Structure formats: structure tokens, C-alpha cells
Amino acid sequence: MELESVITELERNRKVFKETLADMPKPLIHWKAKPKDWSLLEIICHLVDEEKEDFRARTEHALRQPGTPLKPIDPAGWVKSRNYSEQDFEKKVEQFNKERQISLAWLKTTADLKWDNSALHPEYGAMPAHSFFHNWLAHDYHHIRQINRIKYNFLKQNSGDSLEYAGNW
Numbered sequence: 001m002e003l004e005s006v007i008t009e010l011e012r013n014r015k016v017f018k019e020t021l022a023d024m025p026k027p028l029i030h031w032k033a034k035p036k037d038w039s040l041l042e043i044i045c046h047l048v049d050e051e052k053e054d055f056r057a058r059t060e061h062a063l064r065q066p067g068t069p070l071k072p073i074d075p076a077g078w079v080k081s082r083n084y085s086e087q088d089f090e091k092k093v094e095q096f097n098k099e100r101q102i103s104l105a106w107l108k109t110t111a112d113l114k115w116d117n118s119a120l121h122p123e124y125g126a127m128p129a130h131s132f133f134h135n136w137l138a139h140d141y142h143h144i145r146q147i148n149r150i151k152y153n154f155l156k157q158n159s160g161d162s163l164e165y166a167g168n169w
Helices: 003-020 026-030 040-064 075-081 089-107 129-159
Strands: 118-121 125-128
Touching (some): 003 089, 118 129
16 A cells, blocks of 8 residues: 555544544443453553554654664553553543644655665564554554444443344444
């Protein structure tokens, strides 16, 4: 995909996250189908941190500091170390929206950079900037699907209906 079309999709997803997480009922914000699952609150906290410290930072690192190792991050560990479950949901949704806008503004300045430049990932080895960029978009899709699954399962549990008429999930 071209730079411009991925940027367009990231912008579209900014709106999707903002709208799909707006005015959530309080019980849904913390609800989990299983204790080890993530809640909507934990997901939006993760998205904020990933926006700043993973995808934007690592894409920029690959573009501007090719051949150098990435700063270690711990997204799974942040859930507890950063107390995701204690954060303010609405503030985190707004923070994600602002961080994504910062990312989009920056991305629009990168057309002339070398997208084949790679950074050294501890697990995947040399990763080009375009891979971080495309995975950024894929990460959005993953969490949009996850959010919809949580909302569906919450509805199924709390409606008392089978939801079979809606179609196969």
C-alpha cells in the first residue's frame, strides 16, 4: 500500500475508535469474558502507549536511525505496571485521539524519507520502516475486531438472547 492510503486508513481508524468507544456504559468499560482477557479500558490504554512508544516511535527510529537497535518496550507488562485498569476511560479515548492526530501530522511529512531503512528488532531482526508502518495499520484492525468481539459478547451475556438470528459470529 502507498503511504497516502495507509495514512488515510489510520485517520479513518482514529474516527472508528473514537466513535465505537464513545459513551460506553460503565459496566462494559471494565467487562471481561474471561479474567485474563483485556477490558475496553485496558485496550484503549494499550492503544495510547502503542501509538506513542511503539508504532510512531519505532517507525521514526527506522527512518532516522537505520541499522540501530530499538529501545525495548513491554506492552504486555504495561497493563499492570501502568495500572491500566485504574485509568479514566474517557480521558484515555481522548488521549488516543490526540496522539493519533500527532502521528498523522508527522506521517504526512515523511514522504521523502527512505522507507526501506531498517531498525534492529530484538525478535524479528532488521525491520524496515514500511513494515512498522503496515503493522501499525494491522494493529488497528486487530483491536477494532477485539473491541467488537467484547461488545458482542457483553450483549450476548447481558441480553439473555442467543443472537443467532444476527448471523454466525
